[in-house]
Amino acid sequence: DTAVSQTPKYLVTQMGNDKSIKCEQNLGHDTMYWYKQDSKKFLKIMFSYNNKELIINETVPNRFSPKSPDKAHLNLHINSLELGDSAVYFCASSQAGGVATQYFGPGTRLTVL
Amino acid sequence: DQQVKQNSPSLSVQEGRISILNCDYTNSMFDYFLWYKKYPAEGPTFLISISSIKDKNEDGRFTVFLNKSAKHLSLHIVPSQPGDSAVYFCAACCGGATNKLIFGTGTLLAVQP
Structure with missing residues (x-):
């Protein structure tokens, strides 16, 4: 069973389009995150x-708007995509409170043409 | 302003030898540090962590050392195995911010058979 899953894994789209990336975790965690890893590998x-x-x-x-329909899901919607939005987007989750280890999804590679 | 730095972008080690990955940070408010391992096309995987009240934490072949006065931590892997070949990210938290991880840029470890 995948703990943190993301869809799609790859996303290629044109500038100006609107797209969404979905994230789901089955770990029972209360907290979810979105990270961006750019071309310089900064996470x-x-x-x-x-x-x-x-x-x-x-x-x-x-242009980036996260939406959490319930605590197991955190989606990322991006409007009017720009070339600079090309990156790998990672979803993560953790237990709430204090310092908690974060568990990452496999990532979504977004390419804006 | 890069608060967490990994100055070695890559490291090559022979199988069976020790791998030492280094990380420096600038914010003295950080009170928790983590190491993540990342294979290509996968999300980061939690490896080991250390609280600022400790100077060493060990888990099997992996040991993390923290030198607060130098604002430096290191990850030791011994003995190194070819399966350890991956990118290793150092991360720091929290300094009052809710579980907000600040990542270094990663070190690519190659363990040669």
Whole structure:
């Protein structure tokens, strides 16, 4: 059983399009995250949700909107895609409270043409 | 402003020898440190962690050392195995921020048979 899963694994799209990436975890965790790994391999946090409530929101363009329908799911919707959005996006989850180890999904490679 | 740095982008070690991966950080508020391992086309996998109240944590072949005064940590793998070949990311947390991991840029470890 996959603990943290993401779909799709690869996404190729044109500039200006709107796309979504889905994430699901079956670990029973309360907190979920989105990270972006850019071409320089920097892995940076974008958002964090705890029990469907936004708790971390880094300096990310408004075109990125996370949505958490329930605590097992955290989707990422991106409007008006730009070339610079090309990256690998990782979803992660952890137990809530204090310092908790984060478990990552396999990543979604987004390519904007 | 890169708060967590891994200055060696790559490291090559012979099978059976010790691998030492280094990480430096600048924020003295960080109080928890983690190492993740990443294979190509997969998400990072948690390896080992250490709290700032300790200076060493060991788990099988993996040992993490923390030198708070130098703001430096290292991961020792002994003996190294070809299956250890991967990118290793150092991460730091939290300093009051809710479970927000700051990652280094990674070190590619190649263990030669």
